[in-house]
Structures are given as structure tokens and as C-alpha cells.
Amino acid sequence: MFRPRVIPVLLLKNKGLVKSTKFRDHHYIGDPINAVKIFNDLKADELAFLDIMASKEKRLISLDFVSKVGEEANMPFAVGGGISTLEHIRQIIAAGAEKVIINTQATNTAFIREAADTFGSSTIAVCLDVKKKLFGKVQTWVMAGEKSTGYSPVDFARMMQDNGVGEIIIQSIEQDGMMQGYDINLIKNVSEAVTIPVIALGGAGNLSHLNQAYRDAYANGLAAGSMFVYHGPRKGILINYPEKTELNNLFYNENIS
């Protein structure tokens, strides 16, 4: 039986691991490579790394860092941060990543098409960062949530699918770090609009949030940051991940809804 992937998303800033709230207030969490080792022991399904400053600083995520993750990671991992050329993608894959995550350059659909044709759809994931424009409509944003594309998430997701993208990560900026649950409507709308896998991101705080996005919003992957790096109401830093039996009970039991 198929079960959705549960994916810790790790944010990088100045070579450290940080966690944000609504894309702001970057709290230092620890050493990213150490986190990979812990997620190996905890048998995480998949990992994602995003260098949140790369696009703004007009540079690529450190290839040296990606290689180090590649040496350690015992599971598939995806990497994002400043990817803007085919050569970037080639280098990141050669360093051991399975997938790249594109955000800022996703508006360049010719680039997206070329990337999907060259490396295969399943190698190319696009992250849609979504928030309301002041007094306006829900839109898709790039450049670490600072620049609006003018597209609705559904239109943007469809455009990505049409250009060969293999997976959509849909992230609610407003729910980021809140741990109060995903924006279920947002995820559901995008899931219903495309036939490629959709990963929910932004807002997960517990296992029932993950289940809700899977059951009610048809998310194919359930990603989270805070949930896997914080512990308890005081948000003590503790890398954690559900037990395999917890995940099986959650997703394989068809009666729970």
C-alpha cells in the first residue's frame, strides 16, 4: 500500500540550520549535518534543504554543503536555493541530491521546461510560497516571499505541470512556524488542479495535521519544519521524527478520517 512521505524541511542561513515564523525571525537550531545524522537514525522518509538567503544574495546553495549531505543522508533528499541554470542542477545532482527545488526562477518557464526535459520531471520540484497580498488576492511569491508573481497558486501550479515539473510544494507563508495546522483549502485547491504530486508545507504541528492534509487535501507528501526541530510547548530544540508504527497507523488505517 502506498503511504505519503513525511518530509522534514531544513532551512539554511549562514551555514547554520534556522527555523522561521511567517518567513521572519530566523532562530538558530544547530548544525545541519548533525541533523542529517539524527534523521538517518530516525529513518526519515526524505529530507529537503532550502538555503533561504541564496536567491536574494544572487548565489547558489553551497555545493560543498550538498556533497556533505550526500555523504551522510541515507534517504532521498531535495535541495533548493538560488538554482538558475542547468549547470547548477547538474552539479547538485552530482553532489548526491535526488531533486532540486526551484522557487525564484520558476517564473522562467522556458528554464523549467528545459530542466524537466534534461533531468526528468521527477528531478524537478517547484515550491510555491503563498500569501495574501495586502487587501488583495492570494498569490504566489518568490525571492523568499518578497516578490509577488501575480499568479494565483492554482494557475501557477498548472503552469508548472504544463512545463514538466514533477512535484509541487505548496507553502503557506502565513502558517509558517505557527504549528496550528496546514492551510487545508489552499492545498486542496492545488491538489485538485494538478495530477502531479503535491507536498503540503507550512503550519504542521502534530501528526493529526499531517493526516488532515493527506485525507482532506490529497497531499502526497507532508512536509514540516518546526514540528521536527522543536519539542514541547516551550519549543525546546530537539530533532524528532515519528516512529514507523505511528506513520503506519496514521496512513494505513482507512477508517480514520
Added chain:
Amino acid sequence: MDNLIIIDYGMGNLHSVKKKLHRIGVKADISNNPETIKKASKLFLPGVGHFSKAMQNLKELGLYDILNEAVLMKKIPILGICLGLQLMAKHSEEGDEYGFGWFDAEVVKFTIKDQLKHKVPHMGWNHVIANKSSILFDGLSGAQEFYFVHSYHIKSNEPTDILATTDYEYPFVSALEKENIFGVQFHPEKSHDAGEKMLANFLKL
């Protein structure tokens, strides 16, 4: 001593296979050199990407005949992974291209009815159900979770070749085995302990 070669034909992530084998405690070399591949005692054919591009690369590198000879004449054990499995079939819908034809099988695109619940690519963990006894499943449960990423799958015309199936709206062939030829649609190199066990099993051949 074993001479393990991971065939490099410019398609995807080969280092993860090498790394996983290293973890098991064996050394494997990544190569596209026909002479090196000729001397291999075991071959790995991984790969991610487009079927017809893969066949084109293999031919351009002069590896098409070399691999046919190694696998069919010299009976060198080979393990195809993901696209590597698909290349062992006769033909693929992806690019309408012919493969090695080591298995009487076709590669077809997923035809999903409920596209909301079953997105394509089929990406994530799914159960692999063994269809016959095999050294690959030694010490593993007959229904084991492995990691998948693919949009096309095998359709076998020869039931005795079917080593395992997996369910994604409908059952599809997730592994094939015939004599010295093994192919798996999933990624053992990315499937934690079960994957490590399966690779170690292949090395016992």
C-alpha cells in the same frame, strides 16, 4: 574478488548506489569505460530520466553491445534500478524507443483513473509484494516498503519473470528476475535498512 561496476551513462544519481554499497562494506567503481565494464563480476545499472535519451547515451558510449555480451553471453549478474530496470524491457512508450529486450516486457505510462488520490509520478513509499522466492528477498518480509519515483512501469508478457508487484490504484510489476538478470523499479539505495539488505543479497550471487 568481486569487481563491482556501476554503469555511468549520464543518467542521474550514481553516487547514492556507490555510497550505499560502501556502507555495506564493499567497494564499487563508477565507469563508462567498455574495457572496465567487460571485466566486471557484477554490474549495476541505475538511472533516472528519459528512456530514449538513456538508450541513445548507452549506444553513443559504445556500451550497448558490451552490455548485451556481458549479460547474455557471459551471464554476469546485473541489477537494474528504476530506469535501469525499464531499459531491460523490449520497448518503452517514453520516447517510443526500443530497450535491451532482456525481458519480454514493455514500459508503459501509468493509466490512473482517480488522479486525485494517485498522482503521477508515483513518488513515495509503497509495499513490494514478492511473487516468487528470490535471493533478493532473503531475510526480508514478502511485503516490504521501498522508495519509488517513476511515471512509467513494466508490463511483463512472461509471468515467470515477475519477481514482485506493487499496488498503485492497480498492481504493477515492481521487480523482474530471470537467471542472472535482476531489475527493481524502486530505489533500494534510498530505502533504509530493507534496501541495504536487498543490495547485500544481490552481492551474495
